[in-house]
Amino acid sequence: MTRGVYLDHNATTPVDPRALEAMMTFLTSEYGNPSSTTHGWGRRARQAVEEARASLALLLGSRPEEICFTSGATESNNLAVKGCARRRARTGGGTHLITTAIEHPSVLETVHDLEREGFTYTVLEPDPQGRIDPEAVRAALRPETCLVSVLAASGEIGTVQAVDRIGDLCRERGVVFHTDGTQVVGKLPMDVHRSAVDLLSLSAHKLYGPKGVGALFVRSGVELDPIFSGGGQERGLRSGTLNVPGIVGLGTMAAIRAREMEAEASRLRALSGMLWDGIRERVPDARPNGHLTDRLPGTLNIAFPRVPSERLMALLKEFGVSASSACHSGKGDPSPILTAIGLDPGLASCSLRFGLGHATTEDDVRRLLDDLARAVRRIRGPGPRAAAPAPGV
Numbered sequence: 001m002t003r004g005v006y007l008d009h010n011a012t013t014p015v016d017p018r019a020l021e022a023m024m025t026f027l028t029s030e031y032g033n034p035s036s037t038t039h040g041w042g043r044r045a046r047q048a049v050e051e052a053r054a055s056l057a058l059l060l061g062s063r064p065e066e067i068c069f070t071s072g073a074t075e076s077n078n079l080a081v082k083g084c085a086r087r088r089a090r091t092g093g094g095t096h097l098i099t100t101a102i103e104h105p106s107v108l109e110t111v112h113d114l115e116r117e118g119f120t121y122t123v124l125e126p127d128p129q130g131r132i133d134p135e136a137v138r139a140a141l142r143p144e145t146c147l148v149s150v151l152a153a154s155g156e157i158g159t160v161q162a163v164d165r166i167g168d169l170c171r172e173r174g175v176v177f178h179t180d181g182t183q184v185v186g187k188l189p190m191d192v193h194r195s196a197v198d199l200l201s202l203s204a205h206k207l208y209g210p211k212g213v214g215a216l217f218v219r220s221g222v223e224l225d226p227i228f229s230g231g232g233q234e235r236g237l238r239s240g241t242l243n244v245p246g247i248v249g250l251g252t253m254a255a256i257r258a259r260e261m262e263a264e265a266s267r268l269r270a271l272s273g274m275l276w277d278g279i280r281e282r283v284p285d286a287r288p289n290g291h292l293t294d295r296l297p298g299t300l301n302i303a304f305p306r307v308p309s310e311r312l313m314a315l316l317k318e319f320g321v322s323a324s325s326a327c328h329s330g331k332g333d334p335s336p337i338l339t340a341i342g343l344d345p346g347l348a349s350c351s352l353r354f355g356l357g358h359a360t361t362e363d364d365v366r367r368l369l370d371d372l373a374r375a376v377r378r379i380r381g382p383g384p385r386a387a388a389p390a391p392g393v
Contacts, residue, residue, distance in 0.1 A: 005364045006320040009357030010155040010183060010299060016208040016358075018256060019249040023210065026245040034242050035233060045244050052251020059254040060200065061191035062217050068234045069247050072214035073182040074106040076201035079216055079238065080178045081110045081149055083224030084199065085119060088146035088176065090225070097121040098140045098148040100132050101340040102156075104180055107149055124150075128342045129291040130159030134166050141169070147176045152190070152200075155183040156337045156353060157290030158299030167196030176222060182206050182214075186257035187265060187296055198222045204250035207257055208358065213246030264358065268298030271356050275365050276300055282373040289338060289351055298356035301338075303347050307379050312352060315375035319368055322353050 006014070026048060032041030034049045050064070057064040070076045081097070089095045099111055101123050111121050122140045124132055132150055141148075148170050153160040163179050170177035178199035184190055185200075186207030192200055199222065203214040218224060218237065230239025279286050279302060289301040304312065309323035323335070338348035354368075 004318050004320065005360070005368065007354050007356060007360065007364075007368070008320040008322050010206075010296075010353065010355035011322060012205045012211065013208045013357055014359070015205075015210055015249070016253060016256065019209050019252045022252040023245040023249045026248050030244075032244075034244055035231070045242075048248050048251075049242055049244060052247045052254070055251040055258075056215060056254040059185070059190075059258045060217055061193045063220065065235075066192075066217055066220055068216045068218055068237045069242060069250075070214045070216055070238055071212055071243070072205070073104070073180065073201045073203035075238075076203075076214050076216040077104065077106040077149075077178075077180055078110050079224060079227055080199040080201055080218075081107060081147065082114065082227055083237070084147050084176050084178065084222070085114050086117075086225040087223050089119070091223075094142075094144035094146035095119045096142050096144045096146060098124065098137060098145060098150075100124045100126065100150055102126050102130060102132075102154055102337050103149065103151055104155075104182070107151070107180060111149075126159075126341050129294075130154055130157045130289075130337075130341050131291060131294070132161055132166070134162050134169055137166050138169050141173050141175060145173070145175050147178060149178040149180070151180040152182075152184040153188075153296050154290065154337060155206075155296075155299075155355075156335065157301045157341065158295035159291040160184070160188070160294045160296065163197060164195045167198075170198075171196040183296060186253065186261060187298075189261070192217055192219070204246065204253065207253050209253040210246045210249040213243050213250050215250065265297040268356050268360070271360055271362065271365055272298050272300050272354075274362065275354060275356070275369070276302075278365065278369040279372070282369060283376050289341065289343065298360070300354045300356075301351055302354070303343065303351040304376060305347060305350060307350050307376050309350055309352050311379050312350075312372075312375055315378065316368075316371055319371070322355075323349075323351065 030044055032045040034045040036042035037046050053064045053067045057067050124136050126132055150161055150166050152163050167177045176198045179197055181200045182203050185202040198219045200217040205211040226237050228239045233239050285305055287303045289303055334345040334348035
């Protein structure tokens with residue numbers, strides 16, 4: 001039986017066996033509550049949590065006490081945006097927010113929630129490569145702006161944003177800057193104390209850790225209103241019993257990615273370059289969506305004119321590819337990210353995302369290219385072959 005090839009690593013990643021091994025102890029024999037430190041079980045759980053916190057802080061360039069564990073990036077984004085906006089409004093810091101049209105729904109829907117509470121907001125549009133112009137952020141800043149939220153990189157098209165420059169502009173004006181770093185952490189260097197990032201969200205399952213756990217970096221001095229009421233865990237920011245096995249898995253992967261990230265990024269860039277070169281050769285009118293160079297390693301989003309993505313995926317059933325980000329999958333409408341960068345709905349519905357990962361090999365890419373070429377020919381049928389190739393990556 002032919003082995004399936006998983007190419008949807010932007011949606012989620014398989015759990016690294018090393019993370020699973022570290023977690024197993026805390027799923028079986030070490031089951032203590034880290035808030036119950038009057039006995040050894042609780043103290044050992046607390047120690048494991050703090051070791052994971054230190055590992056994640058090292059990966060981010062933060063201090064351990066600036067890490068707040070959550071259930072994932074959706075919760076982290078809600079805590080960052082709602083928590084900051086409400087605290088700033090309550091203390092006279094303004095009620096205007098700035099975000100972008102290419103954010104994850106957990107940011108955009110949170111901003112809409114705040115609008116119902118009396119906040120106003122500005123949504124910035126990307127350029128055709130998916131970049132947010134820092135000068136557009138500068139122009140949108142107002143005296144009453146309390147928060148700017150711009151994602152670090154798009155998991156759908158791979159474009160990486162100028163986070164450092166945007167953060168500097170916010171700091172000059174005394175505005176809190178949040179970035180959804182879910183697609184960047186563990187893939188590209190992210191040093192929050194060399195940049196002006198005040199809040200950064202992440203999720204373990206995007207860096208080969210378990211689902212259901214994430215974190216929010218909260219720079220010292222930045223105050224948030226919690227969105228959960230309860231026992232006051234995580235310095236009062238996030239009440240609830242900590243997911244110790246998940247946190248251990250996240251901490252394990254933070255340490256591993258810190259060691260392996262550079263080499264893996266280089267390998268994935270080479271593989272994605274090989275994939276794009278092969279697509280250009282076989283389907284000359286294919287075009288890349290997103291920035292050609294400032295993008296996540298291993299991420300390609302390609303439009304295949306006159307080849308509906310749903311039909312193409314049906315013919316590529318041995319490959320785990322997607323037509324949009326997981327949060328929009330199955331909705332039937334063109335991807336809002338692709339339409340935001342200027343693709344007409346027809347071309348947007350002819351686009352596929354390829355998310356290469358740790359297990360992807362050159363043989364996988366060759367096999368995909370052969371099957372992809374056959375599938376495109378089958379869908380298009382007989383007809384003239386397009387002559388003009390798209391630009392190289």
